[in-house]
Amino acid sequence: MSDRTAIAKGSFPSDFKTMNRAIIDIFPLALAVVPWGVLCGSLAINIGLTPLQAQLMSLLVFAGAAQLAALTILGAVGSLSSIYSSTFVISSRHLLYSAVFRDHVRKSSLGLRCSIAFFLTDEMFAVTCAYMEKTKSFSAVYALSSGITFYLIWNISTFAGIIAGQHIPNLEHLGLEFAIAATFIAIVMPTIKNWSTLIAIISSGLSAILFSLFIKEYALIAATFIGMLFGYLTKDKESIDE
Amino acid sequence: MNDFWLALLGMTCITFSCRYLFFSKTVPFELGPKIKRLLSYTAPSVLTAMWVPIVFLGHQQTNSNFITSPFLIAGVATVIFSLKVKNTLAVVMFGMGIFGALKVLF
Numbered sequence: 001m002s003d004r005t006a007i008a009k010g011s012f013p014s015d016f017k018t019m020n021r022a023i024i025d026i027f028p029l030a031l032a033v034v035p036w037g038v039l040c041g042s043l044a045i046n047i048g049l050t051p052l053q054a055q056l057m058s059l060l061v062f063a064g065a066a067q068l069a070a071l072t073i074l075g076a077v078g079s080l081s082s083i084y085s086s087t088f089v090i091s092s093r094h095l096l097y098s099a100v101f102r103d104h105v106r107k108s109s110l111g112l113r114c115s116i117a118f119f120l121t122d123e124m125f126a127v128t129c130a131y132m133e134k135t136k137s138f139s140a141v142y143a144l145s146s147g148i149t150f151y152l153i154w155n156i157s158t159f160a161g162i163i164a165g166q167h168i169p170n171l172e173h174l175g176l177e178f179a180i181a182a183t184f185i186a187i188v189m190p191t192i193k194n195w196s197t198l199i200a201i202i203s204s205g206l207s208a209i210l211f212s213l214f215i216k217e218y219a220l221i222a223a224t225f226i227g228m229l230f231g232y233l234t235k236d237k238e239s240i241d242e
Numbered sequence: 243m244n245d246f247w248l249a250l251l252g253m254t255c256i257t258f259s260c261r262y263l264f265f266s267k268t269v270p271f272e273l274g275p276k277i278k279r280l281l282s283y284t285a286p287s288v289l290t291a292m293w294v295p296i297v298f299l300g301h302q303q304t305n306s307n308f309i310t311s312p313f314l315i316a317g318v319a320t321v322i323f324s325l326k327v328k329n330t331l332a333v334v335m336f337g338m339g340i341f342g343a344l345k346v347l348f
Contacts, residue, residue: 028329028330028331029330031331032330032331032334035334035338049246053246053250056250057250057253060250060253060254061250061253061254061257062257063253063257065288065289065292066253066257067253068292069292070249070253074245074246074249080245080248080249080252083249083252083253084249084252084253084256087252087253087256087257088256088260089284089288090284090288091256091257091260091261092260092281092284093281093284093285093288094257094260094261095260095263095264095273095281096273096278096281096282096284097261098260098261098262098263098264098265099264099272099273099278101264101265102264102265102272105265106265106267113262113265113266114262114265116265117258117261117262117265118258118261118262120261122285175312175338175341175342175345177296177300178296178300178312178313178316178317178337178338178341179334179337179338180292180293180296181292181293181296181297181300181313181317181320181337182316182320182333182334182336182337182338182341183330183334184289184290184292184293185293185317185320185321185324185333185337186320186324186330186331186333186334186337187289187330188285188286188289188290188293189321189324189325189333190324190328191285191286192286196283197283197286200283200286200287200290201286201287201290204286204287204288204290204291204294205290205291205294206294207291208290208291208292208294208295209294209295209298209299212295212299213299219291219295220288220291220292223287223290223291224284224287224288224291225287226287227283227286227287227288227290227291228280228281228283228284228287229280231282231283231286231287232276232279232280232283
């Protein structure tokens, strides 16, 4: 598609192209989290947070699964420590992403490193890795553009959820809660490419049901650990054919 | 709701730290291949631990039957659909559509 020359590399038109590419690549992923963002906004209103608090959560924390888990715990008047520990467990996958980008990012300025870290999400990581594989080089412009696009859509949908939560009573009965399930199913199922991932998913799913019935507050963390452990212990000899 | 601000502050720090840790110039260690492998199962495990209870225990909040619960039927349908169609947005729309239709019907 591009016939870039050595001179054009790093110059404005090329950066502009990279930005465009990043926005196009992340857009479908960003649209898929809209119901989820709406849910985060409306659920926050539903459990008694102010619109400002609800929006700040998406502006500062910017982590859908962690936000949703925290809102559920806040709604059930759970403890701070259970919020912190579930946030850590849910976010710990970002340690992996951070480690993968490390060599490409480490020599950059503090500002750039902080920005890339702040906008690092599952979706941004996925598209940036795909782009890196295609072009054989890490692009900070690409990472930031896709990350910021995602951030904007996430916050706009949270805002929409806040407005909806204030004006439509019992919004969750319209099936927004099911939107989380549908979103997560859509994200998880394509990742099953080997036995170990399948085992991780099955064991975490089964234990999530069991734990939800008994130790509600820590069910998510416990089930996640079991899934990780069983996945880790499963040897991948052959991959599953689709 | 005073706890909210503490929760927000803590969560902001925790999520940012996890994303930033290995970008820091002062972190001398690397993640070993074993830890990396363990962490690679976090995302599927966490997400599954969140959707499975909605699908299989969702009937409890509406006091409906387990078998005829829209959560269960739409959930299973979404799982099957997601095996065929890889487009995330299409799967979400399909799931929501089935769930909405079941809610209207029952």
